[in-house]
Amino acid sequence: MTPTHPDSPLALISGASSGIGLDLAKAYAARGWRLALLARNPQRLAQAVAQCQSLAPGAEVCGYSVDVDDPQAVQNSVEKIRTRQGQPYLLILSAGIVQSIRFMEQSDDEFEALMQTNLLGSRRLAKAWLPGMLEQRQGQICFVSSLAGLIAPYGYSGYSASKFALLGMAGALRQEVSSQGIRVSVLCPPEVDTPMVIQERTYISPVARLLKDLGGTLQVDTVTRATIKGLEQSRFLIIPGVRAKLTHHCARLFPGLFGWAMQRIVNWAKGRQARQQKAG
Secondary structure, three states: OOOOOOOOOEEEEEOOOOHHHHHHHHHHHHOOOEEEEEEOOHHHHHHHHHHHHHHOOOOOEEEEEOOOOOHHHHHHHHHHHHHHOOOOOEEEEOOOOOOOOOHHHOOHHHHHHHHHHHHHHHHHHHHHHHHHHHHHOOEEEEEEOOHHHOOOOOOOHHHHHHHHHHHHHHHHHHHHHHHHOEEEEEEOOOEEOOHHHHHHOOOOOHHHHHHHHHHOEEOHHHHHHHHHHHHHOOOOEEOOOHHHHHHHHHHHHOHHHHHHHHHHHHHHHHHHHHHHHHHO
16 A cells, blocks of 8 residues: 555554554554554553554554543543544444453452443443544444353353443444444454453463363454454454354354353363362
8 A cells, every 4th residue: 555645544443552453453554544543551552553654654643542441531532633633434442351250259340340441431432433423424433342242151241241232332323323324333253362362361260261262262363354354344243253153153043052052061161170170
């Protein structure tokens, strides 16, 4: 692609300093888009901006250190971005956190942190930028959910709650704005090989680990390609990976059988874990 120019579309990506957000930022930079990148950590954000600019010399890539949990910080960022870069055509709301904690072991604060970042943080950004999209009668919003927002796995009651809620919110929003030229999508990947997931592996339970292995682990570039293709086709639900698609279809078409099979797997895994602990 040639270097970007003022007429290039603007994409705003939250959670852009690592993982899916960063890889999508690099992909859109290489395609000639202007970028507004949001992340909490200023140092990692600066590195993300530099990586995107190295792929597209001369590109307009601006970083904004924002905590999506802070309503005032989000509003301040909107004013800065609008003044400096204008109205985004595309929002990719990738900021999120993950916790693999069983229901009775998860504190209220831990649960609320998931809802605050994964659901309310995305809602804040979408609501802040949607009026401009409606005024222009064009735009696209991509919420980043998870396969755990379609199928509730063992050990993820809080995380799944936040991602299921995100999917429900996006579905209702899609109906409200579709006739006004706004397209809404939800990305629902299985486990992705990102720094956040690597850190999670240090404490995840063997039972939850086994179930995640059934869904498969994707490389981040695979998710990026599927996301861009899905957005270009204006698909509402974007599920990268063959195993993830198959899992979703089985759960949707055969819910009773799928639930029975999942419970059998969980019971077997818990029994194996108990035997290993006893032997150890």
